[in-house]
Amino acid sequence: MIAFDAAHRTVHYPPDRRFRIWIKPSFVVAAICLALTPLVAAWVQAAAFGLPYLAPIPEFHPANLAGVHGFPWWLRWAHFFNFVFLMMLVRSGLSILADHPRLYFNNGCTPGTEWIRFTPLHVPTDRMWTAKDDARYISPIFGLPGYRHTVGVARSWHFIDVYGFIITGLIFIALLFVSGQWARLVPNTWEALPAAWATFVHYANFHFPPEPDGFYAYNALQQIVYFFVVFIFAPISILAGAAMSPVMVNRFPSFPHIFGGRQGARSIHFLMMLAWVGFLIAHVTLVALTGFERNMNHIVLGTDNYRPLGMILGLVGLALVLGSWIVAHYISWKSPRLLQHIQKAISQPIRLAILNRLNPRGRYTKEQISPHFWPNGKMPQREDWREMVANEFRNFKLKVEGLVENPVELSLSEISSLGEDEYITMHHCIQGWSGIAQWNGIPMKKLIDLVKPKPAATAVAFFSFGEALYGGAYYDTQTLENVLKPECLLASAMNGAPLTAEYGAPLRLRVENQLGYKMVKWIERIEFLESEKMLGKGEGGANEDDEYFDLLPNI
Ligand SMILES: Nc1nc2c(c(=O)[nH]1)N[C@H]1C(S)=C(S)[C@@H](COP(=O)(O)O)O[C@H]1N2
Numbered sequence: 012m013i014a015f016d017a018a019h020r021t022v023h024y025p026p027d028r029r030f031r032i033w034i035k036p037s038f039v040v041a042a043i044c045l046a047l048t049p050l051v052a053a054w055v056q057a058a059a060f061g062l063p064y065l066a067p068i069p070e071f072h073p074a075n076l077a078g079v080h081g082f083p084w085w086l087r088w089a090h091f092f093n094f095v096f097l098m099m100l101v102r103s104g105l106s107i108l109a110d111h112p113r114l115y116f117n118n119g120c121t122p123g124t125e126w127i128r129f130t131p132l133h134v135p136t137d138r139m140w141t142a143k144d145d146a147r148y149i150s151p152i153f154g155l156p157g158y159r160h161t162v163g164v165a166r167s168w169h170f171i172d173v174y175g176f177i178i179t180g181l182i183f184i185a186l187l188f189v190s191g192q193w194a195r196l197v198p199n200t201w202e203a204l205p206a207a208w209a210t211f212v213h214y215a216n217f218h219f220p221p222e223p224d225g226f227y228a229y230n231a232l233q234q235i236v237y238f239f240v241v242f243i244f245a246p247i248s249i250l251a252g253a254a255m256s257p258v259m260v261n262r263f264p265s266f267p268h269i270f271g272g273r274q275g276a277r278s279i280h281f282l283m284m285l286a287w288v289g290f291l292i293a294h295v296t297l298v299a300l301t302g303f304e305r306n307m308n309h310i311v312l313g314t315d316n317y318r319p320l321g322m323i324l325g326l327v328g329l330a331l332v333l334g335s336w337i338v339a340h341y342i343s344w345k346s347p348r349l350l351q352h353i354q355k356a357i358s359q360p361i362r363l364a365i366l367n368r369l370n371p372r373g374r375y376t377k378e379q380i381s382p383h384f385w386p387n388g389k390m391p392q393r394e395d396w397r398e399m400v401a402n403e404f405r406n407f408k409l410k411v412e413g414l415v416e417n418p419v420e421l422s423l424s425e426i427s428s429l430g431e432d433e434y435i436t437m438h439h440c441i442q443g444w445s446g447i448a449q450w451n452g453i454p455m456k457k458l459i460d461l462v463k464p465k466p467a468a469t470a471v472a473f474f475s476f477g478e479a480l481y482g483g484a485y486y487d488t489q490t491l492e493n494v495l496k497p498e499c500l501l502a503s504a505m506n507g508a509p510l511t512a513e514y515g516a517p518l519r520l521r522v523e524n525q526l527g528y529k530m531v532k533w534i535e536r537i538e539f540l541e542s543e544k545m546l547g548k549g550e551g552g553a554n555e556d557d558e559y560f561d562l563l564p565n566i
Pocket residue numbers: 384385386387388389439440441475476477478479485513514527528529530531532533
C-alpha cells in the first residue's frame with residue numbers, strides 16, 4: 012500500500028472498502044435474454060437442421076495470392092498501441108466510475124433509480140449525504156490509480172490516453188484505406204451476414220468452423236466482429252464520452268439524446284467498456300485456440316509460419332503492458348503534479364481551440380428539473396457564516412476587490428438590484444453525476460461592469476466560507492473572459508427559492524461550460540488578479556492544487 016498521511020488516508024483508504032455490485036433485476040433478466048436469444052436460436056437451428064453449410068475456404072498458396080493479405084508493420088504497431096491505450100482507458104475509467112459508483116438512465120441521478128451500483132450503501136435520507144461521501148474505494152489492481160476519490164489523477168490518465176487511442180485509431184483507419192487493407196475488415200456483400208450467422212451457429216454448438224488462415228482471410232463472423240470493433244465500438248465510445256462534457260451538453264442539448272440523455276451516455280460509455288473487454292476475452296481465447304504460434308507470428312512479426320518467435324515477442328509485449336500499469340501506478344502516487352501538468356500541456360490547447368469556444372445555451376423546462384440534486388462539498392464550519400444563516404444573511408456583504416477600479420462591498424439586495432437572470436441548466440460533477448436545476452442570480456458581467464477590472468486583471472478568484480477537502484478556504488478561479496460568457500451567474504436562488512445552506516448560501520457561482528467544482532458555493536469574496544498562479548499552490552483552485560483537477564474542465 013502507498014504510504015498516505017493521515018488526511019489522505021481517510022480520503023483514499025477508508026475503513027469501509029467493501030465492494031458490492033447490485034444490478035436492477037429487470038436489467039439482469041434483459042441481459043440474460045439478450046445473451047441467450049442468439050444462443051438458443053443457434054441451438055434450435057443446429058438441432059433441427061444440423062450445422063449449417065459453410066462455403067469452402069479458398070486455398071491460398073504463394074502462387075495464388077488474390078487480394079490484400081498479411082499484416083503490415085503499421086497495422087501490427089497500431090494493434091499493440093491500441094491495446095496499451097485501451098487498457099489504460101479501462102483502468103482509469105474504473106477509478107473514475109468508483110467516484111460515483113452508480114449508473115442511471117435519468118439526468119438527475121436520483122438515488123434508487125440506478126440500474127447498477129458498485130456500492131453496498133443506500134443513500135441515507137435523514138442527513139446530508141454528499142456525492143463525495145458516496146465515492147467508493149477501488150483496488151489499484153483494477154483501477155488507475157485506484158483507492159478512493161482519486162478522480163483527478165484518474166482523469167489525467169484517461170485524457171492522456173484518449174488522445175493516444177484516437178490518434179492510433181485515425182492513423183490506423185487512414186492506412187487501412189491507403190493500403191487497401193480495409194477490404195479485409197469491411198464485408199463487401201450482404202451475404203456476409205448469413206455467412207456470419209452460420210459461423211456463429213458452429214461456435215455456439217462448440218464446433219469450430221474450418222479455420223481460414225487469417226493471414227489471407229478471416230471467417231465471415233470474425234470479419235464482421237472486427238468491422239464492428241473498429242468502425243462501431245470506437246466511435247460510440249468516443250461519442251458517449253463527449254456526451255458527458257458540460258460544454259457539449261449545454262451547447263448542444265440534444266446531442267446526449269442519442270444515448271438516452273447525459274446519464275445514458277455515461278451508462279453506454281460503461282457498457283461499451285464491457286463490450287471492449289468482452290471482445291478482448293473472446294479474441295484472445297480464439298487466437299490461442301486456433302493456432303497460437305502461427306497467429307502470434309501474424310500480428311507480431313507479420314510472417315505466416317509456425318516458429319515460436321512471434322509468440323515469445325508477443326508475451327514480452329504483454330509483460331511490457333503489465334509493467335506499464337505498475338509504472339503508471341507509481342507515477343500517479345509519486346509525481347501526480349507532473350502527470351497533471353503533462354495532461355494540461357496536451358489537453359488545454361485542444362480544449363481552448365475547440366470546446367472552450369462553445370457557449371452554453373442549454374434550455375430546459377421546469378418539468379425537467381431534477382427531483383434530487385446531489386449536494387457536494389464541505390459545509391462551512393465558520394461561526395460568522397452560521398450566524399448569518401440564522402439571520403438570513405441580512406448583514407452579509409460580498410467583497411469584490413483586487414485589480415479593479417471600483418472595489419465594492421455589496422449586500423444581497425444590492426446585488427440583486429443589479430438585475431437578475433434565470434436559467435434552467437444541467438450541472439455536471441467531475442464525479443459523474445448530473446442534475447438539472449433553475450438558477451437565479453446576477454450575470455457576472457453586470458458585476459464586472461460595476462467594478463471595472465484594471466487592464467492587468469485576467470483571472471477572477473472566488474473564495475468560500477467553506478473549507479477545502481484538505482483544509483484552507485475552498486477557492487477556485489476563472490478567466491475574466493470565461494465569466495463574461497452567457498449563463499455565468501452569481502446565483503442566489505435555486506429552483507425558485509433562496510439558496511439553502513446546503514446548496515451554497517448566500518451566493519454560488521454558475522459556469523455552465525465547466526464542471527461542478529469550478530462553481531464555488533458559499534461565496535465570501537471575489538478577487539480580480541493578474542493570474543490564477545498567484546494563489547494557493549498556483550494551480551488555480553483548491554481542487555486543482557490538492558486533488559490534481561483540471562484548470563479548464565470543459566469535459
Ligand atoms: N465551497 C465549496 N464549493 C463547492 C464545492 C466544495 O467542496 N466547496 N464542491 C463543488 C463541487 S465538486 C460540486 S459538484 C458543486 C456541487 O454543488 P451542489 O451541492 O449544489 O450539487 O459544488 C462545487 N462547489
